[in-house]
Amino acid sequence: MMGRTYMAIDLKSFYASVECTECGLDPLNANLVVADESRTSKTICLAVSPALKKFGVSGRPRLYEVEQRVAYLNNRRAKEMSHQRLSPVVSIYRDELLKSPELKIGYRIARPRMNFYLEKSAAIYEIYLRYLPPEKIHVYSIDEVMMDITDYLNEYHVGARSLAKEIIQTIKAETQITATAGIGTNLFLAKVAMDIVAKRIPGDEDGVRIAQMNEHTFRRYLWAHQPLTDFWRIGPGYARRLKKLGLHTMGDIARCSLGKLSDPMNEEVLYREFGKNAEIIIDHAWGYESATIKDIKNYHSSDHGVYSGQVLPRPYNFTETRLVIQEMVNSLALQLTKQNLVTDQVALRVAYDVSNISEDYQGPLVTDFYGRQAPKPMHGKANLSLPTSSGTELMEAFMKLCDSNLDRRLTARKITVIANHLLSPRLARLANYNEQLDLFTDSTKKHKNRSKVQEKDQKLQRLVLDLQNEYGKNAIIRAADLKKGATLLERNNQIGGHQA
Numbered sequence: 001m002m003g004r005t006y007m008a009i010d011l012k013s014f015y016a017s018v019e020c021t022e023c024g025l026d027p028l029n030a031n032l033v034v035a036d037e038s039r040t041s042k043t044i045c046l047a048v049s050p051a052l053k054k055f056g057v058s059g060r061p062r063l064y065e066v067e068q069r070v071a072y073l074n075n076r077r078a079k080e081m082s083h084q085r086l087s088p089v090v091s092i093y094r095d096e097l098l099k100s101p102e103l104k105i106g107y108r109i110a111r112p113r114m115n116f117y118l119e120k121s122a123a124i125y126e127i128y129l130r131y132l133p134p135e136k137i138h139v140y141s142i143d144e145v146m147m148d149i150t151d152y153l154n155e156y157h158v159g160a161r162s163l164a165k166e167i168i169q170t171i172k173a174e175t176q177i178t179a180t181a182g183i184g185t186n187l188f189l190a191k192v193a194m195d196i197v198a199k200r201i202p203g204d205e206d207g208v209r210i211a212q213m214n215e216h217t218f219r220r221y222l223w224a225h226q227p228l229t230d231f232w233r234i235g236p237g238y239a240r241r242l243k244k245l246g247l248h249t250m251g252d253i254a255r256c257s258l259g260k261l262s263d264p265m266n267e268e269v270l271y272r273e274f275g276k277n278a279e280i281i282i283d284h285a286w287g288y289e290s291a292t293i294k295d296i297k298n299y300h301s302s303d304h305g306v307y308s309g310q311v312l313p314r315p316y317n318f319t320e321t322r323l324v325i326q327e328m329v330n331s332l333a334l335q336l337t338k339q340n341l342v343t344d345q346v347a348l349r350v351a352y353d354v355s356n357i358s359e360d361y362q363g364p365l366v367t368d369f370y371g372r373q374a375p376k377p378m379h380g381k382a383n384l385s386l387p388t389s390s391g392t393e394l395m396e397a398f399m400k401l402c403d404s405n406l407d408r409r410l411t412a413r414k415i416t417v418i419a420n421h422l423l424s425p426r427l428a429r430l431a432n433y434n435e436q437l438d439l440f441t442d443s444t445k446k447h448k449n450r451s452k453v454q455e456k457d458q459k460l461q462r463l464v465l466d467l468q469n470e471y472g473k474n475a476i477i478r479a480a481d482l483k484k485g486a487t488l489l490e491r492n493n494q495i496g497g498h499q500a
Helices: 014-022 063-079 094-099 114-129 150-156 160-175 187-198 215-222 236-244 250-257 267-274 277-285 293-298 318-338 391-405 425-430 443-471
Strands: 006-011 032-034 108-110 137-141 144-148 179-184 209-213 306-316 343-352 365-367 373-375 378-388 412-420
Touching: 006 114, 006 160, 006 187, 014 032, 014 114, 114 137, 114 144, 114 160, 137 293, 144 187, 144 293, 150 160, 160 179, 160 209, 179 187, 187 209, 187 215, 209 215, 215 250, 236 267, 250 267, 250 277, 267 277, 306 318, 318 343, 318 391, 318 412, 318 443, 343 373, 343 391, 378 391, 378 425, 391 443
Parallel strands: 032 108, 179 209
Antiparallel strands: 006 144, 006 179, 137 144, 306 412, 343 378, 343 412, 365 373
16 A cells, blocks of 8 residues: 555644733733632643743643742742842743843733533534545544644645645734644654654744654654653553563564564563563554554444543542442433443542551552652442443442442542443344343342333433533532532533633
């Protein structure tokens, strides 16, 4: 097959850039963070403007980390003044702050507006559709897409860089949002060119940042790049496991894959550590990726699941945690009904709060993302006798997991509910599920009762979905959702955990 060309486009600091442009500010010059102040200073910032990032603020800090960084910078600026004091005037503009060192560094806080960001993202997607049909575009996230541009280049006889520049400049002209692009001979190289190279290089004469890579330039320029977590599909967990093997770069992984079986390092070492995922890691180390946009569009997992997780606003006791789990299970049942899916396995995970650590606690410990010690999270899994999306049956399974596994002495901080092994009701009927029988149960009567429960739940769940579609998610709620500690009403007004 003829070689193909792919493009990845990222909208720079998208949420912060949208808020800046709405206020008439230049995101490259104005200090702004997108965060919900009402959640206290521990809330995670959804985005930081490029201007504020240049002052050393990370991309996804907690609000108090922004406050600390700005306070540190202002303290340092004051010490550089002859009278050890800054002017009372505060500026959010980078050019003013660089020109006038006596000014205090300031920043603006914008509350997240997820629906508005989705509208902006949809408007930019319409720009992509002027060049390519939907089947050539994969929406990777709200601010990132991948595209197969091969046919467009062949039809219009233009270069990949020219097309990328035209799209980026159109986005800038119509939305004031800055974008960067990566071009590659496969999806992995396009993504890496964008993530690692384009975001770090200076712009051209028009300020546009585009990077292009093939297998050879990837090996020449990025085999020694660190950290490994900069590369697509290598998270902190994989990076730690690779480090344990003495592998710190993509070049290290590629060299390891060439080892003979008699050598201490060879591809078998990687397969023992990562299983079938070792193949992807090795391919990426060499700059290879066989998946296409068409493959992504046609992909349907045979063993996929859906999950819902939330971080609680404070440590929750057992009763409150149980209440929130019930809310989440009801929502999970509605989601399965909406997608016309059933599940035969559910799982529950509850992470305990760090405040539980005391001299009295003698249980196992884990270290969280921030390096703090916390009790080991609770994990529970239950196989269902038959696939279902019934809220009643799911609730029964999750409550058994909760009551038999959750430590009632500890407070919870994060809850995740999961439904695994999803399939359509039709496939479930065709599948060979053998329910365990016993001598003391009337199996026919049991089956009829179960069918009645499922039918009743399906009617109720579809009615709830219809009402929610017509009048909003809070159109119909349970009385329990009004209890102290319940989170459903607030979560229904959010998208991705942020205010809609």
